[in-house]
Amino acid sequence: MSHDIFLRRCLELAEKGRGKTGINPMVGAVLVRDRKVIAEGLHAEFGKAHAELQLFEKFEQKIRSTDTLYVNLEPCCHDKKKTPPCAQMLIEKGVQNVVIGMLDPNPAVSGKGIELLRSAGVNVEMCFGMTADCLRLNRGYASLMTQGRPWVTMLQARTPDGEFAGLDGTFLKITTPQQDRWTHEFLRAKCDAVLIGIGTALMDNPRLTIRHLQSSFQPMRIVIDSRLRLPLEAHLVSDEYAVNTIIVIKPGLPASVREVIPELQKRGVRVMEVAHSDAGIDFAALWKALIMPKEGFHGISSILFEGGQKMWKAFREAKCIDEEAVLVGVPAVGSEKRKPLKPAY
Numbered sequence: 001m002s003h004d005i006f007l008r009r010c011l012e013l014a015e016k017g018r019g020k021t022g023i024n025p026m027v028g029a030v031l032v033r034d035r036k037v038i039a040e041g042l043h044a045e046f047g048k049a050h051a052e053l054q055l056f057e058k059f060e061q062k063i064r065s066t067d068t069l070y071v072n073l074e075p076c077c078h079d080k081k082k083t084p085p086c087a088q089m090l091i092e093k094g095v096q097n098v099v100i101g102m103l104d105p106n107p108a109v110s111g112k113g114i115e116l117l118r119s120a121g122v123n124v125e126m127c128f129g130m131t132a133d134c135l136r137l138n139r140g141y142a143s144l145m146t147q148g149r150p151w152v153t154m155l156q157a158r159t160p161d162g163e164f165a166g167l168d169g170t171f172l173k174i175t176t177p178q179q180d181r182w183t184h185e186f187l188r189a190k191c192d193a194v195l196i197g198i199g200t201a202l203m204d205n206p207r208l209t210i211r212h213l214q215s216s217f218q219p220m221r222i223v224i225d226s227r228l229r230l231p232l233e234a235h236l237v238s239d240e241y242a243v244n245t246i247i248v249i250k251p252g253l254p255a256s257v258r259e260v261i262p263e264l265q266k267r268g269v270r271v272m273e274v275a276h277s278d279a280g281i282d283f284a285a286l287w288k289a290l291i292m293p294k295e296g297f298h299g300i301s302s303i304l305f306e307g308g309q310k311m312w313k314a315f316r317e318a319k320c321i322d323e324e325a326v327l328v329g330v331p332a333v334g335s336e337k338r339k340p341l342k343p344a345y
Helices: 004-015 051-058 086-093 112-119 128-137 139-147 177-186 198-204 261-266 283-291 309-317
Strands: 028-033 036-042 068-071 097-100 123-126 151-158 193-197 220-224 245-249 270-273 302-305 323-328
Touching: 004 028, 004 036, 004 051, 004 068, 004 128, 028 051, 036 051, 051 068, 051 086, 086 112, 112 123, 128 139, 139 151, 139 302, 151 309, 177 323, 193 198, 193 309, 198 220, 198 309, 245 283, 261 270
Parallel strands: 068 097, 097 123, 151 302, 151 323, 193 220, 193 302, 220 245, 245 270
Antiparallel strands: 028 036, 028 068
């Protein structure tokens, strides 16, 4: 029996948690009887029930020995404050067959959930043909577990001659509508956050939203703005998604600069103070700030980096880029021009 169709349904369910599970993985689970799905569950939000538990909270029938539970990530086996261990719960529910898409990269779980299930007599099967798809969905979570930081995808748009901006340094529209749609669907919609530097924010005045397809999900928007120069009229802090914006500043800014922070916070913008070195942002401190849940912020596990050349160099030197996407295009005659923002000071 092919397991792919049911694990793909798990991934569809898991994707609904995009942007809501924080540093936790996105997980979907389906219960199958006679090759038909009879119950589904997902990890819908940080701190809420895991997929397996949510499935059984809604399932009122008695488990049969021939039923099979599919889940894209190995069931957890360690006690946590917010949710009980799923592997033990499956044993108690009488589940006899489990198919898993990938091992949990968390050292506290990896392989141990399967071991616990098998020691209780549960038939556990790994579907290695779906592991790459499962890992792709949770590459951010895997990166947190293995690298201690979010997964970072770098996006560049340039002309065939290697130009990134106009001759005067201003915004230059390079990509086609088709390329923009691809970027939004396969990059922005698949990352927790989009990150840029203050130079890009001032030059382009971007929105960093998903606009080319129907989506209930909007990524967080991160600006590395060490000296807090972003003006209040910038789209990132004045549009309807201002609550999705994080501004990263360095500690110790003078009171005359910091006086704008209450207004930003009133709009829902988060201002994070992150240590800097002489070379610029301290990446270890940045990752720590972005993956630490705090006061309604559940952490970020994947980032699309759309910054400029200065930031590209910094990310490369810090070895903080996991994959790159390069879009090559020719600016159309009369292509869009934008007037750069005037810095706050």
